[in-house]
Each structure stands twice: as structure tokens, then as C-alpha cells.
Amino acid sequence: MNRQAQAAVMFLLGAALLHAGTTGLYLRYVKAGLQPLLLASGAVLIAAAVATVWYERRHARAAHGTGPAAPGTEKATGEGAGEGAEEAHAHSHPEPRISWLLVLPLLSLILVAPPALGSYSALRSGTALKQPYGYGKLPTSDPVPLSVVDYASRAAYGHAGSLHGRPVRVTGFLALDRGGAPYLVRMALNCCAADAQPVKIALTGELPPVLRPDAWLEVTGTYRPGLMRDPVNNGPIPYLKVVSARPVPTPHDPYDETWNN
Structure with missing residues (x-):
């Protein structure tokens, strides 16, 4: 050359x-x-x-x-x-x-423009959820718009009181484990896609009749007490009781950067 x-x-x-x-x-x-x-x-x-x-x-x-x-x-x-x-x-x-x-x-x-990481990577990595240093004040809108990371951290680390009685709206992609259990997921990153890790919410309640992995959903629901453990790394996965869910296009920025703020 x-x-x-x-x-x-x-x-x-x-x-x-x-x-x-x-x-x-x-x-x-x-x-x-x-x-x-x-x-x-x-x-x-x-x-x-x-x-x-x-x-x-x-x-x-x-x-x-x-x-x-x-x-x-x-x-x-x-x-x-x-x-x-x-x-x-x-x-x-x-x-x-x-x-x-x-x-x-x-x-x-x-x-080649590779797609953003999806359910295949999410189910093979343990949840990256960690307790934040603090929580911001929830907006007064109804339902409350929250990121996957914000809802999961509040529900998993003792700040669920702010979620009681408040309908929330969360957007993420769908992942199904081997048993068919659904999760709402967002890949969180520090720097680049190479270090992206999933944050997961276990879904219960009124789920769509057809669940397609990697489909993006806007879920409206309420906090449900309890935690399950991620089978990959034993990390906490909170529940969200679904009231309604609708498909949405893939967002412009498919990754969540709020987990390390």
C-alpha cells in the first residue's frame, strides 16, 4: 500500500x-x-x-x-x-x-449497518441494574414516563413508594426466555455497544396475545411488588403489571444511557 x-x-x-x-x-x-x-x-x-x-x-x-x-x-x-x-x-x-x-x-x-443489540444478547447477559446515588422527582403527568432503568432501579432498590398508585409508561424491546416469560429490556451502555448490558423488567398482567422477540413496545402499567432473580448473574429483576401495551417503532437512540448517571 x-x-x-x-x-x-x-x-x-x-x-x-x-x-x-x-x-x-x-x-x-x-x-x-x-x-x-x-x-x-x-x-x-x-x-x-x-x-x-x-x-x-x-x-x-x-x-x-x-x-x-x-x-x-x-x-x-x-x-x-x-x-x-x-x-x-x-x-x-x-x-x-x-x-x-x-x-x-x-x-x-x-x-454494513449492524442493528442494535437485541433479545439474543439480553438473554445471554445478566442484568446490569445497579442502585443509583439518588432519584429525581417524578413528573406530575399521568401516566408517568420512565425509562426502563429508572423504573427498574426505583422498584428494586427500596424506592418503590414513589411508584405506588402511579401508572407508568415504559418503552423497551421484548425478550422471551426459554420458558416463554416476557421481559421488557433496554440495553444500557457506558461508552459503546461493545460494553452494552441489559436492564430487564419482568412483565405480568394484560399482555398482548402475540409476543414477538425484539419488538419494541410502549407499556403502560403499575408497580407490582416483588423481585425475581436473573438466572445469568442473580441480579434483581422487578415486576411491572401491564395494563396496556402497543407496538412502537425502534427509537432513534436504541440504547439507554441513564444507568450510570
Whole structure:
């Protein structure tokens, strides 16, 4: 891979990062707060590619005598020029062919847009629910809109009093365990999809007659006392008694970032 090819790969990778950062595609990979860094990385890669092309063209012009010579040097002619060229050729090293494998991540970023993690990953990972440092005041709306993490943490860690008598509305995707038990899930992340872990709510009550894994549901219900234990890591999974449920489109940001706030 010569310098021109390297510059082309850097330019395309930078353009792909800018495209992902400006269209929302980046939310499949990293949390929303990293968008400025992603855009900055794309801009730096494009600038580096342009600088590489400019440097190579300037170097080629100087080598052919069409550009200014470096200070303190003179153009070599005759036998001296030939010896210099042979010496430069003897010390040049071809780029390893394995470097072309760098194109594969670029092609995967351009051609393949992986879906957000779903029920397959959720059922094979233990719940990541942990007790927060504090709880915000619930809004006065009825039903109360809550994230999966907010409802689960309140219900599991002794703050369920704020949920008594209050209908809540929670959105997540559906997961069914081997026994057919339904969970409302949201994958929570710290940084990127590689560290995403599920937070689960066990559903009871008026469930839809047909339950399809990975379908996104907006569930309205009430707090139901009690906890079950996640069979993967023995973590707490609270219950939610469903009053109604309706399918909704996959949200723009499918991950939940509130669990580490």
C-alpha cells in the first residue's frame, strides 16, 4: 500500500465517520455524548489524507526538478544522480501487503449497518441494574414516563413508594426466555455497544396475545411488588403489571444511557 492508497483509505474512513456522526448511524456503535469526538476524528483523518497527497505531490515535483530544491542542496546530474537513485532504490522498502486488510473495517462501516443489540444478547447477559446515588422527582403527568432503568432501579432498590398508585409508561424491546416469560429490556451502555448490558423488567398482567422477540413496545402499567432473580448473574429483576401495551417503532437512540448517571 503506497502513500496514495493510504491517503485514499484515510479520506474514505474520515468521510464515513462524518457520515455516521451526522446521520445518527453512530448511535449503533457509541453513546450520543461521543458525537463531537467522532466528528472531530473524521475531520482529522480527512485533513491528514489531504496533507499526505499534498506532500507526495510536492515531493514528486522536487524529485523531477519541477519544484524548488530543499535549502542547502543542489540538483545532482550525471553519474552522481544515477548513484543517488540506485542508493535510494536500495534503501526503499515495499509496504507489506497485509496492510490492505485495513480496508476491511472501512468496507464494513460503509456497506454494513449492524442493528442494535437485541433479545439474543439480553438473554445471554445478566442484568446490569445497579442502585443509583439518588432519584429525581417524578413528573406530575399521568401516566408517568420512565425509562426502563429508572423504573427498574426505583422498584428494586427500596424506592418503590414513589411508584405506588402511579401508572407508568415504559418503552423497551421484548425478550422471551426459554420458558416463554416476557421481559421488557433496554440495553444500557457506558461508552459503546461493545460494553452494552441489559436492564430487564419482568412483565405480568394484560399482555398482548402475540409476543414477538425484539419488538419494541410502549407499556403502560403499575408497580407490582416483588423481585425475581436473573438466572445469568442473580441480579434483581422487578415486576411491572401491564395494563396496556402497543407496538412502537425502534427509537432513534436504541440504547439507554441513564444507568450510570
